[in-house]
Amino acid sequence: MNNTIGLIFVGIGIAFNLFGCIGLVRLPDVYNRLQAATKCVTLGTCSILFGTFLVMGFTAAGIKSILCMWFLLLASPTAAHAIARGAHRAGVKLCQESVADQYAEDKEGEA
Amino acid sequence: MKSKITLFLGLYLIWCFLNWMPDWQHLLVGVLVAGLVTIVTGDLFVSNIHVLHHLRRVWYFLIYYMPVFVWECIKANLDVAYRVLHPMLPIRPGIVKIKTNLKTDTALTFLANSITLTPGTMSVDIDRDKGVLYIHWIHVETTDCEKATKIVAAHFEKILAKIFEEDV
Numbered sequence: 001m002n003n004t005i006g007l008i009f010v011g012i013g014i015a016f017n018l019f020g021c022i023g024l025v026r027l028p029d030v031y032n033r034l035q036a037a038t039k040c041v042t043l044g045t046c047s048i049l050f051g052t053f054l055v056m057g058f059t060a061a062g063i064k065s066i067l068c069m070w071f072l073l074l075a076s077p078t079a080a081h082a083i084a085r086g087a088h089r090a091g092v093k094l095c096q097e098s099v100a101d102q103y104a105e106d107k108e109g110e111a
Numbered sequence: 112m113k114s115k116i117t118l119f120l121g122l123y124l125i126w127c128f129l130n131w132m133p134d135w136q137h138l139l140v141g142v143l144v145a146g147l148v149t150i151v152t153g154d155l156f157v158s159n160i161h162v163l164h165h166l167r168r169v170w171y172f173l174i175y176y177m178p179v180f181v182w183e184c185i186k187a188n189l190d191v192a193y194r195v196l197h198p199m200l201p202i203r204p205g206i207v208k209i210k211t212n213l214k215t216d217t218a219l220t221f222l223a224n225s226i227t228l229t230p231g232t233m234s235v236d237i238d239r240d241k242g243v244l245y246i247h248w249i250h251v252e253t254t255d256c257e258k259a260t261k262i263v264a265a266h267f268e269k270i271l272a273k274i275f276e277e278d279v
Contacts, residue, residue, distance in 0.1 A: 016188055023195040031247045032204055035233050036191050042228065043188045063131040077227035077234075078220075084235045084247060088206075100205035100254045103235060103245040 002054050009051030016044030028095035030087045038080040045072055119149045171274045179270065180225060187230040205251040206235060209244050209260040211268060218275035225267045232263050
């Protein structure tokens with residue numbers, strides 16, 4: 001029973017990772033790509049890890065996968081924030097369709 | 112000193128989980144390693160320790176924050192999946208400003224991380240003195256600061272203020 005549910009979770013995770021990768025290819029600029037990459041890949045990978053935990057149970061591998069989930073949830077948004085901030089500071093422009101960039105407006109005076 | 116003890120206990124717990132099943136050799140090495148890391152990194156990580164002493168706050172974290180967070184996270188993924196698979200790519204990206212009343216480091220970190228993992232938004236930068244967050248929004252609904260705050264951050268902010276802020 002746990003095995004089946006675990007495999008379903010792993011399948012969902014792989015699907016979301018796939019969506020994340022499609023987003024990485026299709027979306028226009030750094031910031032939009034980061035959105036797809038962080039959201040889908042974080043939940044996708046967490047789902048895979050949770051599925052692993054369900055399949056393995058409370059063994060060495062299962063406990064480690066739960067720990068990895070926790071670290072991933074903390075680290076991945078932080079990394080996305082760092083990349084986005086770095087990109088903006090390095091002067092990467094937003095794509096053509098963008099409607100607002102209040103960050104650039106506020107930072108103009110300081111730089 | 113209190114924060115060092117907390118850090119030590121946290122590290123030791125992580126060590127035990129990493130070396131499941133624990134036997135006495137693992138536990139002994141764990142004490143040494145956790146102690147060494149505690150001495151080296153000291154007070155870097157755990158600054159507002161008072162949070163952990165109130166059971167009520169931990170309770171709020173588990174009962175209110177976690178379910179809301181997981182639900183928003185799933186919604187965010189479906190949202191991104193929809194936008195990515197739609198043949199026309201329905202996006203309207205932009206960076207907008209929102210206000211926050213939170214002050215402590217931990218609360219701001221959790222707010223920024225929550226914003227990143229909720230539908231359509233990602234935190235780009237934070238200005239603590241002015242209490243301003245800059246948000247990259249994949250489908251901008253409003254560029255007005257107040258309205259954007261209400262849409263993006265309001266419900267998380269209320270919960271996080273109850274958990275992490277000093278005098279609530």
